[in-house]
Amino acid sequence: MAKSDVSSEYFRRSSLFWIVIVTVSLSFYTWTVFWPQDVPYDSLGPLGALAKHLVDHHYPIMYYGWFLTWVVHTFEALYALKVCSDKGIDSTSTRLLWFVQTFFFGLASLGILLKYKAGGRSKRH
Template identity: 45%
Template structure:
């Protein structure tokens, strides 16, 4: 039981949450009729124009963004190993967060500087 608790603490010390990104894109691509365009001002007008006139481009861009997120998530695993993050839970959290949030998460991992341990 002590090992599990220390592993969870170790994962928490190397994992940092990021802010969301692909949620709005999903809403625009899959449920454009439910967006309150009038309430969003100029952004709403622009979004409605894109939905009405360029929905194929939005849909293709959405799937391209997911493909890029998959690549970033795989790269996050490489970064975890190179930065000495060996805890499986921490690696999984970085992978999932980067898959969902992309560069917002990956930039935090890139900036992470592990503490060097003193050799005796």
Template identity: 50%
Template sequence: MAGADGSAFFRRTSLFWMVTVSLSVAYFTLMVFAPEKIPLQSLGVFGSFCRHLVDNYAGLMHKGWWAAFAIHVFEAIVSLRVCSNKGISNSGVRCLWFVQTFLFGFASLGLLLKYNPQRPKQR
């Protein structure tokens, strides 16, 4: 969706990034807050590694989860600033960029940063 003047530009991030980020964040959240719900013994070497992290570095993982959350909030706020700089003034579209960037991070923000609106040529 894009207006002729670029004030309503929005592109959905790719399905690959949506699935990858969603599954990764969900797995990390479960490891931090409910590791007993994950069948770690069924995941082979990866499960053993995750069990080691849960048993020995739970506090660090908890801090890492909050850091990841803060980074996503920061990226979402940056997306609003980038929208302003690129002339995206439609409030609904700006909200879409904010939510998408909060959920999928740089996979979304990267699309917005790559957007190069056509500026009218000055004589």
């Protein structure tokens, strides 16, 4: 495979750590916003107390914040498509992978793409 072919198909999955953190966090947030009566606040220690306080005293902010979260993730995913174009990633399937991953995991995905140096190796930590 030529170097340009590799660069046009560059994709790296977000780390499992961030996938789990973002999935659990957004799932819990969704649960507290749409089914707050079903959350076992007392069983969750300090997190439960905080969630209960936010639901009881700041529910409108949580509700609109939930939608804002997905609007931000949508814009991050669209920006990922632009970054793919800028970096020469022109494979449709690869661009779709970046879009979907960035939509669901946000900066945990976009950060990897932004660090990628087209035509070279990306930085690893």
